[in-house]
Each structure stands twice: as structure tokens, then as C-alpha cells.
Amino acid sequence: MKDFIIPWNDRDMGTPAVEGAPVTLTVDGFEVTVPEGTSIMRAAAEIGMSIPKLCATDSVEAFGSCRLCVVEIEGRRGTPASCTTPVAEGMVVRTQSSKVKKIRRGVMELYISDHPLDCLTCAANGDCELQDMAGAVGLRDVRYEAPENGSLINHFEPRVGDQPNPEWIAKDDSNPYFTYDPSKCIVCSRCVRACEEVQGTFALTIEGRGFDSRVSAGGPLDEFLTSDCVSCGACVQACPTATLQEKSVIELGTPERSVITTCAYCGVGCSFKAELNGDELVRMTPYKHGEANRGHSCVKGRFAYGYANHSDRILNPMIRDSIDEPWREVSWEEAIGFAADRMRGLQETYGRKSIGVITSSRCTNEETYLVQKLARGVFLNNNTDTCARVCHSPTGYGLGQTFGTSAGTQNFDSVEKVDVAIIIGANPTDAHPVFGSRLKKRVRAGAKLIVIDPRKTDVVRSAHIEAAHHLPLRPGTNVAVVTAMAHVIVDEKLYDETFIRERCDWNEFEEYMEFVRDVRHSPEMTEMLTGVPAEELRKAARLYATGGNGAIYYGLGVTEHSQGSTTVMGIANLAMMTGNIGREGVGVNPLRGQNNVQGSCDMGSFPHELPGYRHVKGDEVRALFESKWGVEIDPEPGLRIPNMLDAAVSGSFKGLYCQGEDILQSDPDTHHVAAGLAAMECVIVHDLFLNETANYAHVFLPGSTFLEKDGTFTNAERRINRVREVMKPRNGYADWEVTQLLAKAMGADWNYTHPSQIMDEIAETTPGFANVDYAMLEERGSVQWPCNDAAPDGSPIMHVDGFVRGKGRFIVTEYIATDERSGPRFPLLLTTGRILSQYNVGAQTRRTENSIWHSEDVLEIHPHDAEVRGVKEGDWVKLASRSGETSLRATITDKVVPGVVYTTFHHPDTQANVITTDFSDWATNCPEYKVTAVQVGLSNGPTEWQREYNAQADRSRRILPAAE
């Protein structure tokens, strides 16, 4: 197995690829055939000829401003720019005539006359296109000098003679990750165009004209940090010089090698190049052939990797007899032995089913597979669950019931063919930013947007995009809204009868129609309940049904409700009745929260399912694993996370191995989680940091970061992407090795020496992965499951010729109100979510400079609700529900409607989950995070509970020095 990968060809082709009929031309006598609409520059690049260029790059449309790429074309006058001139049949192009060479040298001479010649000490030395082009055109002399004391001095010298230079602007280093040095800017506009075209934020502009043209972030008084810039890095990536430069490169030097790997933040699963010197990571840059991200990134994946070296990271195993003792650092051998003895002892005392595991959606497929194998094959029970329980388990159930499999139907590229997108309970520009940018690009190109969300998220209205319809529903009424949309489509006969007759069961649909036609589902009747104006809902339903390719993208605002599974089924109904399934540009797309939440579900992390979503009651599937593992597998489902905690409180569940998840902070009703953990006799936390759960742990096993191990992640589009070992694990072992050590100490005969062997075992046992192996991923980059003999190239789009279950199934979706209701004591509804710069419990992002954008959780409250409570901007407020109370600062905004408040759960100091209740989805027990009845009042600061919590956490994190 190759350890280091030299990137596949990621040469800059100058202008973006286009689709079109073939056109043949000759470039310097060589014939080349390219799609119609391709630029001459790209056509030349296709046959290996790089025409000199500065303002062109293949991530943005051609601009034609630098005039360096001029060429001569037989039969045409002048010297057109090759970046903006499209090819034509029979065209004869000369790229190196004496005429164009002379022009290029003249252009370069002018550029260099206003550029500092400090190449040797410049951060971009060796990685600068201006430098390269000066070489390529053979520039040997600069004749121009600025007129003395004239206006055209230069832009790069702070002082001219004894006078300050009015044209010089100081470096802007306000952004924690990159600098903007105007003195090195050649005003090629690549950054401005990247911000517009790739990211879609429009934070940058060119101010002034001619010699006064300058790149500017925001208004005249803004710097990068105070502007609208979201720090995605697209401008830095596009900059040909050191003008926009990563601070890490300034500090560490230009990287000399790179490895392609996959980001470990959200479910988009962007491909990155980890660029290094030796084993020192210099920067992460988005990989342009990554099929999920197509060369784009966000502030988390691009910049927020510093946690790997944070001083909080624990590198030595630790144990303690009880949780009121300080930790003792011990050898790996002692820690594993201690953990194994305790777990076996618990099983002897309290029974086989008294212990269990939680697999991580942040770890690789291979690691997750091993953790569930540990439960089933070594503990001999099915007590395995994963954090998908608290996010997308209703997706698994709902899509499984309707379509036959629990996966998103599309690839991310599909968004480029969407005509109408419905976004329900998702905030893609914050939580799935690269997908958000791709969506916004499509909307700017004319696609229509329908947003169903209690909040006015950025996709409702921001620079150059605006939703056609925003349905600001009351939290908890998703089913009523989705069913009302179906009512409109059936009532107005907008359904696709041909599709339904072919692909679904018509009789079932007739039954469903009878249900949904009832007037109680009409938008006019549900308006009082949902708060959504009937006419607006009708228009939205009509648009989705008749507007061309309709795609639904949804997030945890759909699933984390007591009727989460029902809403997922309602969404599937909408897609089936409008025929929006089985081709590009349509489909049902769950936006997965964590990098490998899809993979952790695929790998059999749930207590009722073996890998590949096969129920443990199936004799055949059990026999398959039994013969492979040499054990008997329990045919009964095990405990889900909330059940484990309940069982712990009542005394029957005693030991837990928790890999890469912080249930104390992330799971609802913190008091209940803490009580469950405190009741256990052996809690093993396997993580990078002493997280909140570790406050109740007896064994701490240090984890490795995604940069330190080999494996695969599966993103929201079912894409299996390689994670590559960029550097050796600082803690000594990759996580799969640690699980193997524990399994062996408990008597298992596991002898994996590389994760590829684990993938081979997955492929042998799981039909959807049958043809997947590392050699294939090496060759192809990535593949979307199912990938087997029926689909050897993988499956970008599912249900193309028929549903996985055969006929698509319509399911009746009656609205049933949650038990959690607002009333006189708790009159407001709290809903929770994420923001761009932080990630989930924040264990990683809080330990990076990202905290500059979000250093604490704040409560969003509408001006009306704030006014009646006397709350002003920035005030400390107490947030109380039936479950508990906490306090945090308020911010006043009309992003939320009156009656609804919102906060994030990134910071343990706030512990938003003290407030959330233990109500959950009827089918899967996915917690109802999105609806909690609360009261808000002024407060003096942290509550008693917060102070006690922090004191307990501090006590619990004490570490004794290692005994020698």
C-alpha cells in the first residue's frame, strides 16, 4: 500500500470546463478537439501547452484583463486574449509568434514595475504565478521608473524619499488565517471573482479605477475580519501572488509535498490536499478533483486543523478507580488491561448485556466497523449505537420504509441541474457550507428556492439570492406543512400520474390521496397551527410540482422532532408524487451532520442492524457474520443510546466504550445523561481531548486525528473517500489499532495490520460495498455505494430504474402535536442549530482560531419578545425549560419570528442541552432537540448549575504526574 500519494494532475487549465459539441482546431500546428465554448487557452492546455496568464484560473470565468495570454489566429485581426476567445472549427492558433512574445514581455514589464522585488524573502517564493510568468516570458529588464514626486509613484514602498507614500496601504492581518498585503496586489480580480462565483458571498470588490484600483473587503472602514468575508479561503486559493497568503505559509515556509485526503468536519466530505514539509502540516487546500467539493472549501476544513496540536490534546492513556479521583497516566498496556478486566468483570457480575459501545461518526468506516464488531463479536451483544441516533436515525427509518434504503438519492453535482430546490430544516450556508455555495451558484443561475424553516436563514435572502418562498413554520409542525403541500398537489391535480403508475403502487396512492385530500390538511386549515400563510404554501407547492427538476434538501430541522420519521416519509411522498426521483437534478437529499455519519450507519452501528442495514433477526445475515467471526450473534436488538442511559440509571447497564463522541454535551437532557454516566462502573472514553463525557470516565484512551491514520469516510452522497495518513499518530496508535488492542485483551483473535484489510472484510460481508477496495479507490479517487457487480462504477444516483424496495410506497402522514408545548410558564419555543465557524460540540473548532467568530453561544430573540422582557442586546438572560436552566447572552434579531428563540450548542459553558427534554422521535428515539418550551428572563450571569458544573469538570480533569 502506498503511504504517500502524489496528487493526480491538478494543473490549472486556465478557464473552466464546458460541455458542448466537439470542435477541432490546431494550436501551433497540433490538432486538438474540445467541446464547443471552450477557450483557446483551455484547448491549448489540453495538449500540454500553457499559454502565459495571470488573471485566468480554471475556478472562475475568464475575465480578459491581464492581456498576457494573447495569441494570433490565422485570418483574424489583432491579438485576442486566449482566455476569453472561444474555439471555432478549423481555427489555426499561434501561441508563440514574435508579435505576441513582445506584447507579453511588455505587459510583464509594466506589472513588475509596480511590484516589490523581494522574491527571496516573500512568502510566495516558489509558489508565485507572477514570478513564474516573468520567467516564462523571458523578462530581463524593467525600464520604467516612477516620475519623481509625481502621482504615479508605486503601490509597494511605504515611503518614497523622506515622504510617506500615499499609494501604500498597510497589510491587513485581521483574519486569523491569512493576510492581505495590498503592496503585492496586481489587481487581477481573481479573488473578487472567486468570492462571487465560487463562494457566493460577494464580500470583495475592486474599488477605484485605473492606477487607483484596489481590492477591498466590505466598506471603507472594514478590514477582512469585519467584512462579510466567511474565510472560506477561495480568494487565497485564487490569488496568484503573496497578496492573499496563508499565515501558516508565512510562518512555516512553502510546502514541498502533498497528500490527498478527506475533511473530517461536516457530511459534505470535501477532498483536500494536505501540504507538508516532512511531517509538519503547512496548509490544507481544497482538491479540485474532489467530486464532492470541486475545489471549494469552508473555514473549518481549510483552516481549522490546529486542534491536532493543541496543548489540551491528551497523548497518554489514563485510568482511575472512581471519577472523583484525579487521572493517572499509565502505559497503553496497563490502560488496556485495566479496561478489559473491568469490562469482563462487569459482564461476569451483571450479565453479558450489561456493557456496550458507542461508535463514532467522526472516525473512519474501518474504525466504526471494528467498534460494532467489538460489541457483537467480543461482548456478544448488540449494544451498539452511534450519534446518528441523535441526528439522522429518522432518515434511516423514513426512507427505508418508503424507498427501501436509507440514503440520499443524489450526488452533490446533481444540484447543477436543479430547477426548484426545497430546503427544509437545514441551514446549508452555515452547516454544509460548500454545498451551500454550490446551491447558491445554481440559484444565481436561475433556479428557484423554497425555504421551510422557522428562521430567516441566509438562503432566504443574502447577496444576489432570494428564496421564491419562505415558509416560517412554528417549530414542531413540519408534518402539517409537508402534508399540506401534498394536499395542494393532489387537490390541484399537479401529481405525475405516469410516474406513480410506473414506479409506485397506484392503489396505495389512491388510499393516500383519500387521506391527504381531506380538508383538514388544506393550507387554509393548517395555517392557524403552523403559522404559514396558506397562499404562500399553495404557491410553494405549485412551484415544486410544476417548476421542472425539483430537489428536496433537508437537515436536522426535519429529523430531530417527535415526528421526525413521519416528516421524512412526507418528504419522500412529495418526491414520489411529483416524479422527482431517479435522475439528475431531483431527489431527496438528507444533509448529514458529521463527516462519517452515513458511513457509521452503513457499518452496522445500530443495535438492530448488522452492516448494510440488515436486521439482526435475519438468520442468513447472522450466519454470514457468525462464520466469519466464529461467534454466535444475538438475534435480538440491543440498546439504543437513550435506552443505555435509562438502563444505567435503573442499574442494569454498567460499562460503556465511547469512541469519538461527547454524549454529555451533545445529547439531550444533560442531567439525565450525567446521571446515567455516573451510575456506570466503567466508562471508557476514546477521544482527542478530555471532553465533557470524560468527566465521568474511568479510562481515557487517547485518539488520533484524521491526519494520522488511513481509512475511508462516506459522505452524505454515499461517496466513499480515502482518508490518508499524512503524519504518524502523535498518541502512538491509530484508533482502529486501539480498538483492536482492547478486543485482543478481551480475548479476541484479531490481527489486522492495515485498514485496507478491514475494508476487504466489509466488502466480503456487505453487498453494497462488494467491489470496494483500496486499490480501486487509489485509482478512481472515490466511489458512491452501492458498488458491486450490478453497479461496478458505483451509483451517483439511486432508484434510477426502480426503487430499491421495488415499488415506492406512499405512507399516510397524520400530524400529531408533540407533548412539548408552550404554555403560561414556558411561553417561547427554543430551537437549536449550528453556525459556520464552530462544529457540533466544538471540541475541535473551539481549539482553533475559529473562536474569533463565535466565542460563546448566544440566544437569538425577536425584538418583540425581548422588549416585553426588558432584554437588550448583549444582556445576560436565563433560559429555563421543564428540564433545566442555563444562562447566556442575548442577541436581538428578526431572523427568528416572535415566539421562537434560537441558540447553538457549541460551548460546554452554556450547555444548551440542559434545557432540551427527553422527548424523542416515535420510531427511532431521535431526540426532539428542535422544540423545547422555554421562558427567558434577565439574569446576572451564569446559573448556580453552570458554576457547579464547571467546578465538577475542573475537579474531574485533574491529572497526576506519571509515576516513574
Next chain:
Amino acid sequence: MSHEKLTRMANQIASFFATQPGQDQAERVAAHLNDFWGPEMRAELKAHAAEDDSDLAPLVRDAIPLI
């Protein structure tokens, strides 16, 4: 696990299947419980029902013999 919680969860499952067409709602409630609840939780529910099933939804009561 507390009876209130088991009862609430079981009743919640029943409330979905009660809205479904057909005659086999109790069977479907039982199937759901068999597929997703561990045997201990099912046994606790049955024991509770045997003692006092007044707080259980009618569909759960009908499903009890099938789990």
C-alpha cells in the same frame, strides 16, 4: 426504566400506526416493538401491562400478546 417512559414511547408508536389504513395496526405496533426494542424493554412493558394497562393506548394493549 421508568414505566412512564416506556408507556410514553409505546403509546407514541401506537399513535402513528393508529393513523395508518388497514386492519393490522396492532400487528404493526408489535412488529415495530419487536424490531427496535431490546427483549428487556419488551419484557418490562409486558410486565407493566400485566399489572396495570390503563395508561396504555388501546393499540398497545392489542399488541402486547404479539410481542
